[in-house]
Amino acid sequence: MNYGYTELLQLFGSLGLFLFGMMVMSDALMKLAGDKMRSILATMTSNRFFGILTGFFITSVIQSSSATTLMVVSFANASLLTLTESISVIMGANIGTTITAWLITILGFKVSMSAIALPLVGFGFAFTFAKKESIKNWGVFIIGFAVLFIGLQFLKDAVPNINDNPEMLEFLTRYTDLGFWSVLIFLFIGTLLTVIIQSSSATMALTLIMTAEGWIPFELAAAMVLGENIGTTITANIAAIVANFHAKRTARAHLLFNIIGVVWVLLLFYPFLKMVSWIAQWTGSDSPYLSAAAIPVAISLFHTIFNISNTLLLVWFVNPIARLVERLVPKREMPKKEIDEPKFLEKRVLKYPETLIISLEKESKFLFKNAIFEIVAHSLNIHRADIKSDEKIKKILKRSTEDMHTDVHELYHTKVKKIYGEIIRYASLAQSNFKLTEAQNRHISEIKLANRKMVEILRNMRELAPNVALYLDSENEYVRKEYNKLRKKIAKVLRIIYHFRKEKDKDIYHQKLMKLRDEAREEIHNMSDSIERLIREGLITVDMGSSLVNDRDNVNDTIKKLITIADLLYGEQDPLFENHK
Incomplete structure (x- = not known):
């Protein structure tokens, strides 16, 4: 095997660069649109379909489902959003996060961004000299966008080639030839990676690269995507630990919603994948079962169809889900208020x-x-x-x-x-x-x-x-x-x-x-x-x-x-x- 510590460090560095680009891009978008997004959230009605559209729109704009769910948890903590409103926004955020996967698939695999990424950094940097704050933020966004794809390119180069390292394929076959147990193992891997990296987008990028390089087949990549949907809920649940019961309920609802979705898809796993494969071929792509190059598109399609289907299915059960969460996280009497301490004087x-x-x-x-x-x-x-x-x-x-x-x-x-x-x-x-x-x-x-x-x-x-x-x-x-x-x-x-x-x-x-x-x-x-x-x-x-x-x-x-x-x-x-x- 030709893959050593140096190559492993390059892999971690590439992932870090990708995450940094994602963070810079998301932060810039939050500065550009964050106030408006929060205003929309704070004044939204109890209409669940409007809530779904709101969650989708916000996540699509700021390119971070974690940021959206953290906003929702914060608003729930402040009683600005009810539990049912929070659930509907989170449903929309799950659909909105699929946009990131398509960006990576189309621009990272279908189009080569490496040739224009560095010029984009220079172009964005020029914007940062502007006096107007919004133009500066657009410049930072462009830099983040470019750095993200530079990191993705490094990530693709850092992932070991199976042809040059046949021992890795031999290692993977121990876990890929166990039938449905393999599906559960890779679902767990997807969950664990997302919890560790704290970014479902980064885990999705890794999954797409692994499929493109021929590491794992279509069905195991789909299992990882399901795991990522569970792992991404951890951020909100961590944020809710120190919050009140409203925020805890919102975070649990997010976890419950995604777990229910994963369970029903697992029950229909293979028919569901065949449907996704058929739609991929109907749109002009090759079969993901026959071509490794076709898997990234199929996985992005699977991610989108899963989240849309799950939302369309569970949107009619928002109130029962809310009641279940209320039982799981009972209302607690507020403890005696602590006296606020100075934040800056020490x-x-x-x-x-x-x-x-x-x-x-x-x-x-x-x-x-x-x-x-x-x-x-x-x-x-x-x-x-x-x-x-x-x-x-x-x-x-x-x-x-x-x-x-x-x-x-x-x-x-x-x-x-x-x-x-x-x-x-x-x-x-x-x-x-x-x-x-x-x-x-x-x-x-x-x-x-x-x-x-x-x-x-x-x-x-x-x-x-x-x-x-x-x-x-x-x-x-x-x-x-x-x-x-x-x-x-x-x-x-x-x-x-x-x-x-x-x-x-x-x-x-x-x-x-x-x-x-x-x-x-x-x-x-x-x-x-x-x-x-x-x-x-x-x-x-x-x-x-x-x-x-x-x-x-x-x-x-x-x-x-x-x-x-x-x-x-x-x-x-x-x-x-x-x-x-």
């Missing part, structure tokens, strides 16, 4: 003022965009994903009337108090232990001010949240309408702030925020005639009117403070301090 940042200031800024931004954003949105009975979406706020408010039972006092103690205290402590240490420049000192003062405003906002929300829950459930349409106006005002500000901190062109959103801040200031000092009219005409009670007046002032004060925080933490220019009093 002793080592105290060494230099620069590292301390940047850590204070990061911690404050993290607190604002997560805990504060969540508490304010949930106090209005609105999901954060809805505020971040492009859906009209009026429509969101119309369907977001269910009480989210937001306990602002508890959330302050579990999500804010500890972090807020540490920010103030570290800021005080910076101002007392270091000889700061005027600009540094001012910047720390702005950070402290922003955090103080966050706490003040929560005081407003603690008074507002109970009334929002109470009056949105009221039979009085006039008071409901008035509280929806208040909800709309804050939701509008939150959405603009979201874009203000996300978009590079901040001027447009900054102007909008300044206009809303001025309007809020004027309203704080002016009594609303509309509320007095509603009381006079007996359309609302005096108690309702009193609550409305107080809550309107709280809302306007909250809007003013939210904009102040956004201006302090994300504004490009130093804000005027007299505007923050």
Whole structure:
């Protein structure tokens, strides 16, 4: 045998290059389309067919079923997706992942990419010098795409040739001549390889190369593909270990769905393969039983037909699968919430003022965009994903009337108090232990001010949240309408702030925020005639009117403070301090 350690290392290196190309390509696509993909996921309906299309579309775009399933698990963990919605998205993701196999088959075997791969790297690299972030990401995507096929070419060259190494064929025959036991053995091999490599695409590439080189016949390659479908579920199950029962159920559903598919295909294994062979020949390919060169196309076809058939079969059993998973992973009462700890503030940042200031800024931004954003949105009975979406706020408010039972006092103690205290402590240490420049000192003062405003906002929300829950459930349409106006005002500000901190062109959103801040200031000092009219005409009670007046002032004060925080933490220019009093 002429295949030694050097060749084995080349094989591992080739696989690493392939995986790196896949990772770079997938990451670039996630940056290009990730926000939109998540928005689609977060706002999807419970329609199972739409869920399948969503899963297929997202996986086809970002070229990673693992990334899609991890997103689904994360959304399930946050209760943005129900279990039935999650199952349907995963079904679509399984179909979407077959696109990768076809890319490898067509471009890796039918077309030689090696001649244009390196020029593509150079072409993509030129894009990375662009100022526009999206163009840079396209450049990275092109590089990843090219590196993937360079890795595939190296992988094909690194796999030992059976003709030059007949001993390997002799070794393999021990496992390929055991009838249906061979099928089960290679199914296990496919599962194990995918679990180890953590990429069904890489395992698929190895399978396709092994068939093209004549290592294994068509039926054993198909068995490996079935194993890959089970192995690919491990990523989501690992991610769900530390998640809540919603995420665990989603991950188990993924595993169960793929296992059921593998079981029924195994029961019809040989007839199913003959059908795939017939379709392959009908489309103009040779029989995979007679030609090793025809197997990659047949395997890709098998992969696609299996996932589509499995989805079409099990889509009618989404609810029974969900009920079974609910039994396997019972609902557990949430344990007592742990107090959130700072993410960026630690002793080592105290060494230099620069590292301390940047850590204070990061911690404050993290607190604002997560805990504060969540508490304010949930106090209005609105999901954060809805505020971040492009859906009209009026429509969101119309369907977001269910009480989210937001306990602002508890959330302050579990999500804010500890972090807020540490920010103030570290800021005080910076101002007392270091000889700061005027600009540094001012910047720390702005950070402290922003955090103080966050706490003040929560005081407003603690008074507002109970009334929002109470009056949105009221039979009085006039008071409901008035509280929806208040909800709309804050939701509008939150959405603009979201874009203000996300978009590079901040001027447009900054102007909008300044206009809303001025309007809020004027309203704080002016009594609303509309509320007095509603009381006079007996359309609302005096108690309702009193609550409305107080809550309107709280809302306007909250809007003013939210904009102040956004201006302090994300504004490009130093804000005027007299505007923050």
